[in-house]
């Protein structure tokens with residue numbers, strides 16, 4: 211890891227086989243110059259220098275000058291606000307900020323938990339659904355399906371960071387078979403993954419794979 215950094219430099223800590231792909235997409239949407247530091251699982255992610263950035267020893271993380279953000283959703287939200295000229299979040303006072311927060315937090319909470327639990331074979335007992343935040347995997351899928359069926363993007367009429375963060379979770383699930391290929395999911399994913407920033411991000415991360423230890 212390199213220590214020298216300028217006051218407003220953007221440094222992106224990632225591994226191409228990680229949720230860092232979400233942040234790469236966001237960075238490409240933002241269009242500001244940034245430097246990538248590729249970290250390896252189990253080794254450079256666990257050094258004292260990196261643990262000072264993310265005590266979880268996980269990627270992605272972002273440093274913007276002296277500011278550090280971790281958690282993919284938080285990084286996307288931070289970037290959208292730090293670079294408002296990219297138009298990737300409704301302004302703070304805008305009424306659309308409420309649905310924007312809704313979908314950002316829905317992705318970080320219910321979607322992430324429902325998919326992870328499903329992948330690990332944990333099924334919420336039906337009589338306990340009222341006490342677990344996401345209710346059930348099916349309820350989460352139905353909620354997001356309705357949201358992406360009725361309009362092009364999750365928030366208002368425009369693509370936002372919520373589409374990057376929530377959309378990537380859906381796209382990843384479709385690619386790896388953890389989410390059912392419902393027509394609404396597929397057309398939404400087709401729409402948002404057609405963005406040039408997504409293609410650039412994918413190309414950059416794919417090219418990094420041979421260089422990154424697994």
Ligand SMILES: N[C@@H](CCC(=O)N[C@@H](CS)C(=O)NCC(=O)O)C(=O)O
Pocket residue numbers: 227228229230251252255266267268269270280281282283
């Ligand atoms: N909640 C975190 C999850 C990050 C995460 O789990 N990253 C994985 C790769 S996708 C990681 O760095 N794993 C390394 C480890 O835990 O040792 C986020 O959304 O950013």
